Amino acid sequence: MPAQAPGKPPGRPPTxxxxxxxxxxxxxTVSLVLQGSPLIKAETATRVRGVADALGYxxxxxxxxxxxxxxxxxxxxxxDLTNPFFAELLVGLxxxxxxxxxxxxxxxxxxxxxxxxxxxxxxxxYHAAGLxxxxxxxxxxxxxxxxxxxxxxxxxxxRPVGDESFxxxxxxxxxxxxxxxxxxxxxxxxxxxxxxxxxxxxVYELRRRGFARAMRDHSLTIEDEWLIDIPPTREGGRxxxxxxxxxxxxxxxxxxxxxxxxxxALSELGERGLRAGRDFSIVGFDGIxxxxxxxxxxxxxxxxPARLGASAAQLLLTRLREPSSxxxxxLAQPQLIVRQSSGWAEGARATTVEPEALREPLERRxx
Amino acid sequence: MPAQAPGKPPGRPPTxxxxxxxxxxxxxTVSLVLQGSPLIKAETATRVRGVADALGYxxxxxxxxxxxxxxxxxxxxxxDLTNPFFAELLVGLxxxxxxxxxxxxxxxxxxxxxxxxxxxxxxxxYHAAGLxxxxxxxxxxxxxxxxxxxxxxxxxxxRPVGDESFxxxxxxxxxxxxxxxxxxxxxxxxxxxxxxxxxxxxVYELRRRGFARAMRDHSLTIEDEWLIDIPPTREGGRxxxxxxxxxxxxxxxxxxxxxxxxxxALSELGERGLRAGRDFSIVGFDGIxxxxxxxxxxxxxxxxPARLGASAAQLLLTRLREPSSxxxxxLAQPQLIVRQSSGWAEGARATTVEPEALREPLERRxx
DNA sequence: AAATATGATTGGAACGTTCCAATGTTGGCA
DNA sequence: TGCCAACATTGGAACGTTCCAATCATATTT
Numbered sequence: 001m002p003a004q005a006p007g008k009p010p011g012r013p014p015t016x017x018x019x020x021x022x023x024x025x026x027x028x029t030v031s032l033v034l035q036g037s038p039l040i041k042a043e044t045a046t047r048v049r050g051v052a053d054a055l056g057y058x059x060x061x062x063x064x065x066x067x068x069x070x071x072x073x074x075x076x077x078x079x080d081l082t083n084p085f086f087a088e089l090l091v092g093l094x095x096x097x098x099x100x101x102x103x104x105x106x107x108x109x110x111x112x113x114x115x116x117x118x119x120x121x122x123x124x125x126y127h128a129a130g131l132x133x134x135x136x137x138x139x140x141x142x143x144x145x146x147x148x149x150x151x152x153x154x155x156x157x158x159r160p161v162g163d164e165s166f167x168x169x170x171x172x173x174x175x176x177x178x179x180x181x182x183x184x185x186x187x188x189x190x191x192x193x194x195x196x197x198x199x200x201x202x203v204y205e206l207r208r209r210g211f212a213r214a215m216r217d218h219s220l221t222i223e224d225e226w227l228i229d230i231p232p233t234r235e236g237g238r239x240x241x242x243x244x245x246x247x248x249x250x251x252x253x254x255x256x257x258x259x260x261x262x263x264x265a266l267s268e269l270g271e272r273g274l275r276a277g278r279d280f281s282i283v284g285f286d287g288i289x290x291x292x293x294x295x296x297x298x299x300x301x302x303x304x305p306a307r308l309g310a311s312a313a314q315l316l317l318t319r320l321r322e323p324s325s326x327x328x329x330x331l332a333q334p335q336l337i338v339r340q341s342s343g344w345a346e347g348a349r350a351t352t353v354e355p356e357a358l359r360e361p362l363e364r365r366x367x
Numbered sequence: 368m369p370a371q372a373p374g375k376p377p378g379r380p381p382t383x384x385x386x387x388x389x390x391x392x393x394x395x396t397v398s399l400v401l402q403g404s405p406l407i408k409a410e411t412a413t414r415v416r417g418v419a420d421a422l423g424y425x426x427x428x429x430x431x432x433x434x435x436x437x438x439x440x441x442x443x444x445x446x447d448l449t450n451p452f453f454a455e456l457l458v459g460l461x462x463x464x465x466x467x468x469x470x471x472x473x474x475x476x477x478x479x480x481x482x483x484x485x486x487x488x489x490x491x492x493y494h495a496a497g498l499x500x501x502x503x504x505x506x507x508x509x510x511x512x513x514x515x516x517x518x519x520x521x522x523x524x525x526r527p528v529g530d531e532s533f534x535x536x537x538x539x540x541x542x543x544x545x546x547x548x549x550x551x552x553x554x555x556x557x558x559x560x561x562x563x564x565x566x567x568x569x570v571y572e573l574r575r576r577g578f579a580r581a582m583r584d585h586s587l588t589i590e591d592e593w594l595i596d597i598p599p600t601r602e603g604g605r606x607x608x609x610x611x612x613x614x615x616x617x618x619x620x621x622x623x624x625x626x627x628x629x630x631x632a633l634s635e636l637g638e639r640g641l642r643a644g645r646d647f648s649i650v651g652f653d654g655i656x657x658x659x660x661x662x663x664x665x666x667x668x669x670x671x672p673a674r675l676g677a678s679a680a681q682l683l684l685t686r687l688r689e690p691s692s693x694x695x696x697x698l699a700q701p702q703l704i705v706r707q708s709s710g711w712a713e714g715a716r717a718t719t720v721e722p723e724a725l726r727e728p729l730e731r732r733x734x
Numbered sequence: 735a736a737a738t739a740t741g742a743t744t745g746g747a748a749c750g751t752t753c754c755a756a757t758g759t760t761g762g763c764a
Numbered sequence: 765t766g767c768c769a770a771c772a773t774t775g776g777a778a779c780g781t782t783c784c785a786a787t788c789a790t791a792t793t794t
Contacts, residue, residue, distance in 0.1 A: 118465075402782090
């Protein structure tokens with residue numbers, strides 16, 4: 001602990017040169033010690049370290065970064081932290097990076113392309129060792145090409161952009177949606193709505209495809225009006241349910257683009273005196289923590305966002321180690337978690353006892 | 368845009384010296400131009416800027432930071448991003464900092480004191496211009512004294528720690544809770560539970576005090592068993608309701624320590640076939656976005672976390688401008704938002720029409 | 735016409751690291 | 765005794781900025 005008087009002005013913080021003097025070695029030696037180099041004799045190293053502590057030395061990364069032409073910062077760009085999915089992803093990401101000795105330079109775009117461009121440029125100035133990008137909607141592949149010219153490793157997360165030549169971590173959207181829809185079909189639902197964006201990009205496309213495939217596999221037709229175009233928000237979920245309930249050939253269940261939409265749906269159902277899982281079935285996608293404690297608890301396709309974040313970090317770290325290996329790719333296999341929001345269709349009867357809802361033992365103190 | 372070939376090796380990025388040469392000025396001039404100094408003639412400035420763009424120049428902050436002995440990074444330490452309250456806070460924070468030309472070095476502690484200490488030290492090495500700290504539970508004032516000795520401005524957020532000599536941004540917990548409890552009392556509830564931690568630190572104390580004061584003001588007594596000790600999590604909310612409903616003198620309403628707890632409570636009520644707002648009343652605290660779309664929508668005390676974050680950022684920026692002004696302090700005045708989760712007690716009848724639920728017009732695309 | 739003020743530009747020494755090449759210092763071996 | 769290898773350590777030139785003091789040109793005042 002430095003013996004710096006609380007009120008006193010800084011007074012020129014010690015540098016490796018100061019340590020070198022005090023320890024009667026050269027600054028090169030000190031530098032090597034601080035880097036944990038095996039070149040230095042063990043006893044010298046401990047002595048130097050002792051002196052450093054005694055002087056209250058603080059490593060100066062600006063200086064090191066300047067000389068090394070690199071930093072230990074990873075720039076992380078998130079499009080919507082308001083969605084717990086991304087918050088949880090970020091948590092997993094940051095933890096993994098910190099464990100590896102990296103520090104997270106974080107920026108939020110709120111889906112704004114200009115902001116996105118600005119923060120990326122800023123991260124470049126700061127010499128970020130790598131970038132993790134959850135691209136905003138409509139991010140152009142051109143931007144990525146540009147970043148590539150910066151010669152700084154980028155990992156795209158969640159939403160694929162551009163060709164397959166970029167490192168990518170995401171989830172298997174088609175398989176996940178297929179599982180979700182199949183689950184509803186197996187519970188006897190024949191009229192199933194899809195609540196989400198039309199033309200919302202590749203992720204939407206894949207989910208819609210999984211939905212269509214599952215319907216086909218169960219010989220169910222899809223009425224056009226069941227594909228309900230809403231923004232992927234809680235508000236959107238509400239609106240989607242309102243629309244769905246007003247349809248001629250009214251669905252008895254809905255797959256929701258993500259958990260947020262599903263929450264909106266649950267809310268709207270509740271306000272109409274309907275209970276999800278009994279009067280109407282809802283399945284979400286993402287597996288955010290809140291889903292275990294919504295009303296009712298949400299059946300969803302879990303991609304385990306925190307784990308996805310951790311994997312993404314791992315991928316980038318691998319890339320940093322192997323700058324010129326072929327594109328890396330990680331697709332989380334999502335998992336169906338059955339909770340109370342999805343039930344049996346009228347007429348169809350449960351032949352077995354419903355499985356108890358899976359409930360995470362997660363226990364975290366908050367606020 | 369730099370005309371750098373996509374595959375080619377970097378090849379020594381241009382520096383101000385290169386620009387100086389190309390523009391036939393000194394590097395001092397270039398430096399001044401980049402800083403937007405008024406000392407330089409306008410036409411020279413534009414010419415230099417032109418050359419810089421042409422060469423694909425990128426400002427090197429490591430170098431600048433080394434020389435200036437300072438950076439434009441603000442270290443932000445969050446204890447629990449998993450709680451949307453903090454996620455929204457972070458969003459507000461980051462946006463404000465970015466607008467002011469600062470970049471956010473973000474770390475998540477997950478309430479772990481060791482992690483907290485580690486990341487703070489790391490931010491110090493990176494020469495953060497200032498720190499924003501949402502302290503983990505049981506953060507010792509000693510840690511803050513230590514940081515003070517670093518001579519780097521710190522702003523404490525949400526949870527006060529140590530004496531009043533630190534800059535602080537938070538919300539008026541007592542008044543907020545008072546309003547929440549009053550709301551329940553005015554709706555005819557006489558047996559009101561308090562779901563939260565006992566001994567959970569100053570924030571808990573203040574909320575409990577506001578609760579007690581409101582009860583007293585309405586001549587209501589508080590049975591000990593109504594003070595239900597649960598962790599401030601969704602799980603905790605569930606457990607709290609289970610306990611509450613099992614009590615001899617069973618409450619008809621509950622104030623929840625935060626919105627997360629309230630969500631757990633709503634979930635548990637739902638699973639027991641009870642409807643919040645009709646069979647039992649729930650009020651939360653924080654005003655996170657999800658509250659507008661829970662089932663049912665949540666009555667809560669809103670502190671507008673995003674705005675709190677923005678204010679916090681402003682406070683720190685002020686401090687950076689005025690390093691030695693007296694301690695700054697910002698207490699957000701929380702606001703009661705009445706939605707459907709709180710209703711009239713049995714027997715008490717609504718004499719006026721219930722106000723329409725306030726619903727934010729927020730519309731954000733996600734995932 | 736000299737003196738002074740104002741405006742525009744510049745040299746060069748820092749800032750605190752890293753890392754290459756060089757220098758000592760041992761000890762082993764022929 | 766001399767030679768070489770292995771081990772420990774070291775000088776010093778970068779890295780790309782900033783900013784002070786100095787210089788040079790031009791305009792204004794006396």
